[in-house]
Amino acid sequence: KNEVEQSPQNLTAQEGEFITINCSYSVGISALHWLQQHPGGGIVSLFMLSSGKKKHGRLIATINIQEKHSSLHITASHPRDSAVYICAAESYNTDKLIFGTGTRLQVFP
Amino acid sequence: GAVVSQHPSWVICKSGTSVKIECRSLDFQATTMFWYRQFPKQSLMLMATSNEGSKATYEQGVEKDKFLINHASLTLSTLTVTSAHPEDSSFYICSARPGRWGNQPQHFGDGTRLSIL
Numbered sequence: 001k002n003e004v005e006q007s008p009q010n011l012t013a014q015e016g017e018f019i020t021i022n023c024s025y026s027v028g029i030s031a032l033h034w035l036q037q038h039p040g041g042g043i044v045s046l047f048m049l050s051s052g053k054k055k056h057g058r059l060i061a062t063i064n065i066q067e068k069h070s071s072l073h074i075t076a077s078h079p080r081d082s083a084v085y086i087c088a089a090e091s092y093n094t095d096k097l098i099f100g101t102g103t104r105l106q107v108f109p
Numbered sequence: 110g111a112v113v114s115q116h117p118s119w120v121i122c123k124s125g126t127s128v129k130i131e132c133r134s135l136d137f138q139a140t141t142m143f144w145y146r147q148f149p150k151q152s153l154m155l156m157a158t159s160n161e162g163s164k165a166t167y168e169q170g171v172e173k174d175k176f177l178i179n180h181a182s183l184t185l186s187t188l189t190v191t192s193a194h195p196e197d198s199s200f201y202i203c204s205a206r207p208g209r210w211g212n213q214p215q216h217f218g219d220g221t222r223l224s225i226l
Contacts, residue, residue: 043217099152
């Protein structure tokens, strides 16, 4: 079993839909990261959170430390949101990132 | 916002060639930089942690003589793939963390796509 698991692996949506991507982890963490990787490969850090909820534009990230679970929500999705979204747990012991396998999102107009 | 520049973005070269990839933090000092490798449709795999002024820490299974890392300044780390072979073809990406403490997110470069013929 992977230390960081994401679901779903693939997700297609119609423009405007509300999207949720889930992440569960089994390691002790100092922080949980959500990253966005575009087809060209470049990675953007979306959120780094250790508790509660953060919002940036149409993106919302939540984390439940007790349940070791985090979610990334996209409201009013748009084709430009199409990308791979990666959850990464920052190990409390080592500061290293442990990556989930990613969720490939495609939003159609 | 914080920017990490990685160069080159794309390399094609013959087997046996050594390839150097640069990772620069443009507007912040990075005590620690990380080098990752990513195979198609797979997640990132940490290769090594690069610490300014000291030797890099390599992950298990990563050959340190094959993948030479130098972090000579607070804004530059380099990864050299020595005597590259086709199996070294991959996407390599670096990240840098501002400051000395672990309370800042890592900032990623745009990656280098390496193809060895």
